[in-house]
Amino acid sequence: MNNMYTFDTSTLWVALPEIFLLSAIVVVLLLDLFLTKPFKQVTYYLTQLSLLITAILAFNLIGEPKTIIFGGSFILDNMASIFKVFMAGSTMVALVYTRHYLTEHKLFRGEYFVLVLLSMLGMMVMVSGYSLLTLYLGLEILSLSLYTLIAIARERSGAIEAALKYFVLGAIASGLLLYGMSMIYGISGSINVADIATFAANATLASREMLILNFGLVFLVIGIAFKLGAVPFHMWVPDVYQGAPTSVTMFLSTVPKIAALAMLVRILVDGMGAMHAYWSDLFMVMALLSIALGSVVALMQTNIKRMLAYSTISHIGFILLGFVTGVVEGYGAAVFYVLVYILMSMAAFGMIILLNKQGFEADKISDFKGLSKHSPWFALLMLAIMLSMAGVPPFIGFYAKLFILQQVISAGFITIAVIAVVFAVISSYYYLQVVKSMYFEDSNNEITITAPMDMKLILSINAVLILVVGLFPDFWMQLSISIF
Amino acid sequence: MDNSLLSLLIWLPIFAGIFVILIGNERAITARWISVATSILVFIISLSLYTEFDSNTHLMQFEEKTSWISQFNVYYHLGVDGISMPLIILTTFSTILVIIAGWEVIQTRPAHYMAAFLMMEGLIIGVFSSLDAILFYAFWEASLIPMLLIIGVWGGDNRVYAAIKFFLYTFLGSVFMLVSLIYMYNKGGSFSILAMHDLSLTATEQAWIFWAFFVAFAVKVPMFPVHTWLPDAHVQAPTGGSVILAAIMLKMGGYGFFRFSLPITPDASYEFSEVVIILSLIAIVYIGFVALVQRDMKKLIAYSSISHMGFVTLGVFALFLAYKPGAAEAALLGLEGAMVQMISHGFISAAMFLVVGVLYDRLHSREISTYGGVINSMPKFTGFAVLFAMANAGLPGTSGFVGEFMVILSAVQANIWYGVLAGSTLIVGAAYTLWMVKRVFWGAITNPDVETLSDLNAREFSILAVLAIAVVAMGLYPQPVIDVMHVTIEHLLNQALTSKL
Numbered sequence: 001m002n003n004m005y006t007f008d009t010s011t012l013w014v015a016l017p018e019i020f021l022l023s024a025i026v027v028v029l030l031l032d033l034f035l036t037k038p039f040k041q042v043t044y045y046l047t048q049l050s051l052l053i054t055a056i057l058a059f060n061l062i063g064e065p066k067t068i069i070f071g072g073s074f075i076l077d078n079m080a081s082i083f084k085v086f087m088a089g090s091t092m093v094a095l096v097y098t099r100h101y102l103t104e105h106k107l108f109r110g111e112y113f114v115l116v117l118l119s120m121l122g123m124m125v126m127v128s129g130y131s132l133l134t135l136y137l138g139l140e141i142l143s144l145s146l147y148t149l150i151a152i153a154r155e156r157s158g159a160i161e162a163a164l165k166y167f168v169l170g171a172i173a174s175g176l177l178l179y180g181m182s183m184i185y186g187i188s189g190s191i192n193v194a195d196i197a198t199f200a201a202n203a204t205l206a207s208r209e210m211l212i213l214n215f216g217l218v219f220l221v222i223g224i225a226f227k228l229g230a231v232p233f234h235m236w237v238p239d240v241y242q243g244a245p246t247s248v249t250m251f252l253s254t255v256p257k258i259a260a261l262a263m264l265v266r267i268l269v270d271g272m273g274a275m276h277a278y279w280s281d282l283f284m285v286m287a288l289l290s291i292a293l294g295s296v297v298a299l300m301q302t303n304i305k306r307m308l309a310y311s312t313i314s315h316i317g318f319i320l321l322g323f324v325t326g327v328v329e330g331y332g333a334a335v336f337y338v339l340v341y342i343l344m345s346m347a348a349f350g351m352i353i354l355l356n357k358q359g360f361e362a363d364k365i366s367d368f369k370g371l372s373k374h375s376p377w378f379a380l381l382m383l384a385i386m387l388s389m390a391g392v393p394p395f396i397g398f399y400a401k402l403f404i405l406q407q408v409i410s411a412g413f414i415t416i417a418v419i420a421v422v423f424a425v426i427s428s429y430y431y432l433q434v435v436k437s438m439y440f441e442d443s444n445n446e447i448t449i450t451a452p453m454d455m456k457l458i459l460s461i462n463a464v465l466i467l468v469v470g471l472f473p474d475f476w477m478q479l480s481i482s483i484f
Numbered sequence: 485m486d487n488s489l490l491s492l493l494i495w496l497p498i499f500a501g502i503f504v505i506l507i508g509n510e511r512a513i514t515a516r517w518i519s520v521a522t523s524i525l526v527f528i529i530s531l532s533l534y535t536e537f538d539s540n541t542h543l544m545q546f547e548e549k550t551s552w553i554s555q556f557n558v559y560y561h562l563g564v565d566g567i568s569m570p571l572i573i574l575t576t577f578s579t580i581l582v583i584i585a586g587w588e589v590i591q592t593r594p595a596h597y598m599a600a601f602l603m604m605e606g607l608i609i610g611v612f613s614s615l616d617a618i619l620f621y622a623f624w625e626a627s628l629i630p631m632l633l634i635i636g637v638w639g640g641d642n643r644v645y646a647a648i649k650f651f652l653y654t655f656l657g658s659v660f661m662l663v664s665l666i667y668m669y670n671k672g673g674s675f676s677i678l679a680m681h682d683l684s685l686t687a688t689e690q691a692w693i694f695w696a697f698f699v700a701f702a703v704k705v706p707m708f709p710v711h712t713w714l715p716d717a718h719v720q721a722p723t724g725g726s727v728i729l730a731a732i733m734l735k736m737g738g739y740g741f742f743r744f745s746l747p748i749t750p751d752a753s754y755e756f757s758e759v760v761i762i763l764s765l766i767a768i769v770y771i772g773f774v775a776l777v778q779r780d781m782k783k784l785i786a787y788s789s790i791s792h793m794g795f796v797t798l799g800v801f802a803l804f805l806a807y808k809p810g811a812a813e814a815a816l817l818g819l820e821g822a823m824v825q826m827i828s829h830g831f832i833s834a835a836m837f838l839v840v841g842v843l844y845d846r847l848h849s850r851e852i853s854t855y856g857g858v859i860n861s862m863p864k865f866t867g868f869a870v871l872f873a874m875a876n877a878g879l880p881g882t883s884g885f886v887g888e889f890m891v892i893l894s895a896v897q898a899n900i901w902y903g904v905l906a907g908s909t910l911i912v913g914a915a916y917t918l919w920m921v922k923r924v925f926w927g928a929i930t931n932p933d934v935e936t937l938s939d940l941n942a943r944e945f946s947i948l949a950v951l952a953i954a955v956v957a958m959g960l961y962p963q964p965v966i967d968v969m970h971v972t973i974e975h976l977l978n979q980a981l982t983s984k985l
Contacts, residue, residue, distance in 0.1 A: 393625045406556065418660070425655050440643065474553045
């Protein structure tokens with residue numbers, strides 16, 4: 001045990017992906033300063049290369065035994081490595097879409113890529129954080145990068161408003177989280193997740209310790225729920241999604257969800273697992289509210305980014321339901337859902353970006369009118385994405401919902417499952433609105449797609465995966481469970 | 485070959501559909517020929533299901549089983565028995581008709597139209613042959629997607645409303661089924677439908693599961709009072725869409741009662757059989773009167789479909805009252821009548837919608853009042869139309885009579901009043917059908933456009949002729965159809981009458 005708290009340079013390999021990424025960030029940042037306009041693309045390619053190497057490094061660590069270093073504040077386990085590979089991979093895909101968007105909207109700057117890499121670093125720290133302090137540091141690296149990314153379109157008032165809103169509300173949430181952490185630290189005497197777990201497991205019911213632990217727990221849950229965007233801490237989600245440049249919206253609606261999920265697992269499952277009965281009730285309420293509000297309010301939206309924001313809220317509700325069960329399969333179902341959600345959400349925002357043109361944001365549902373006539377292939381892909389989000393088989397979204405529902409019913413919450421599926425049907429109405437625009441209506445405006453080949457290709461693969469993984473979901477389900 | 489026959493039937497049309505999409509709308513003629521060739525090929529292959537079918541066993545035949553999702557113990561498990569096999573052949577048969585019927589009529593995006601029907605054919609065959617509940621559910625829901633697009637893209641003026649209403653109605657119905665399937669999986673550890681047949685369930689569990697299934701299947705059949713999506717969908721859908729909807733998709737609901745409700749929840753089915761019977765009788769009588777007052781021909785046929793499908797649910801659930809210890813004939817008659825009625829309705833409703841389609845293609849109106857005296861300009865067509873109308877009214881010698889008669893016999897055994905009410909359809913059905921025939925086909929020509937109508941072309945003639953042969957053959961000699969299902973139905977009757985409590 002003592003050994004764990006010493007700093008030993010021979011254990012640095014455990015954090016190799018993070019160390020590499022940090023060095024790469026410094027290189028990219030400095031190099032970008034010296035690149036003249038015609039060579040700006042170099043920054044993009046270097047960024048992609050850094051992410052690729054990070055992913056490979058993380059991939060090589062899969063299967064290593066669980067190792068805790070840096071005085072017990074950094075953990076390497078399969079969950080961390082697998083999440084890092086996924087995050088790096090999805091960030092790379094996101095950047096392919098992003099490049100088209102930035103070019104069309106004249107936002108192409110080196111800082112954008114550096115900020116994305118920085119937020120990636122923050123997320124990796126969150127995924128591997130094993131003390132409250134590391135987790136908080138990772139979260140702040142991520143959040144500060146995101147605030148700046150949103151504001152990068154500084155001449156758009158909507159983006160500035162979104163950035164400010166996100167910043168102010170994010171700061172409050174961080175404050176609440178810190179407050180909760182200080183409570184936990186105050187009573188348990190440690191910020192280390194493993195120590196907290198031992199303390200919580202030994203605390204007797206209805207004791208003074210339990211009361212304070214509970215008090216801290218509530219604040220922790222609020223902080224995490226804010227980052228995930230669960231009701232009633234969802235207020236920022238629609239505004240930020242709508243106001244931010246679409247490429248940023250895509251990024252912040254997808255990859256950080258893995259990191260937030262990892263933080264949730266570290267703090268609540270690993271640290272406060274003994275108090276599952278307390279926080280699962282909170283989760284149940286938040287999950288149902290999220291599913292209900294996300295499904296109903298989205299019905300009225302005409303802006304597709306805002307609609308997807310509410311759809312995210314409802315997806316988050318399903319993810320939280322997985323944690324209500326308190327069994328490993330339930331957590332696995334939640335992880336599977338998050339991965340599926342990222343696959344779908346990435347493709348959906350990719351489609352929006354695909355329709356973007358010089359100075360034209362295709363962010364209305366009506367911008368999809370007549371797409372099936374002008375580009376049957378991409379209309380078909382969007383159909384698959386929307387139906388998958390609605391949970392219609394054979395697309396992958398169905399299996400994610402199936403997995404969660406099976407776990408929820410297995411835990412004995414049949415009423416909850418019935419409520420969830422009824423709202424899933426309600427939510428299918430707004431996904432059908434997009435299908436309606438694409439297939440049943442026609443517009444006089446010619447839809448031209450100016451995206452480069454690489455984006456079209458990656459987007460097609462991304463969307464086809466929604467069907468292919470849907471036909472063969474077994475591997476991903478097993479993987480999601482295996483990380484616990 | 486034999487072992488993967490069902491897979492071939494499912495995936496051949498689906499991949500052919502993808503291929504047809506790739507051919508594209510620009511090369512419509514190639515797309516059409518490939519589609520029709522595929523559908524005929526699939527039909528021929530499906531006939532070997534019939535020729536090689538062993539009608540002496542209730543066990544599943546042509547079985548295929550491979551692990552699919554090990555996390556949930558889900559298998560890619562296919563197989564057919566005497567209930568599903570005739571429905572699969574009905575599916576492959578109807579698909580040929582709709583593809584030929586859409587030959588010239590569909591000019592917007594013809595390749596996509598054909599592809600949608602081919603894919604739907606594969607998915608619906610999947611529904612009828614799945615022996616794993618999740619596989620079944622996946623096919624069941626997936627078959628909504630092509631239908632949604634067929635109604636929404638090629639439909640009439642109010643198509644968007646009809647398409648979305650269709651989708652939401654059926655989607656809402658089936659999610660409850662999903663929840664109860666998962667519940668049974670958690671209890672029994674398997675998604676196999678056959679294992680669910682043997683799963684023991686308490687009375688309360690059965691009641692909940694029965695109603696969850698009931699919602700899913702009743703919407704699909706559709707039964708009163710959840711039938712309102714059907715007239716909208718039918719009226720707006722293109723002719724081909726209406727044909728598939730009436731001939732096959734409605735049968736998925738009836739099939740659900742056979743495959744799920746009766747064997748899985750026998751006690752609840754017994755307990756609630758009177759409710760279902762009363763709803764069926766309302767469908768038969770009340771919806772029959774609703775059909776009487778329709779001005780739109782497609783709407784009239786849609787309501788008549790609901791009324792005729794009422795016989796299916798009546799036949800299924802009358803068995804509990806018709807069954808007397810030692811005398812199972814009446815109950816058996818009801819079940820077999822329900823099956824015969826499903827197949828016969830597949831032919832007749834397809835024919836009726838095609839008849840309306842022929843008129844609509846010429847004058848672009850479905851209103852009865854537009855027509856009158858069609859016989860003067862289209863004598864051959866009128867011949868067919870009157871034959872199908874007679875079959876719709878249940879004239880002996882046509883297929884429409886056989887199923888209804890069997891169900892009525894069974895209903896009389898259950899309760900004389902059920903029989904009387906069900907029998908009243910012979911009057912009401914004849915009334916709305918013949919009155920429509922009178923107004924559309926007979927009498928003097930009131931609309932000058934009717935005079936210019938040209939009679940059937942070779943393509944239309946051959947489709948209607950094939951259907952006419954089917955309707956008459958089923959009416960005169962239904963024995964081959966009854967023979968293949970007899971043993972399976974007997975086994976089903978046994979399952980339904982064996983208490984799980």
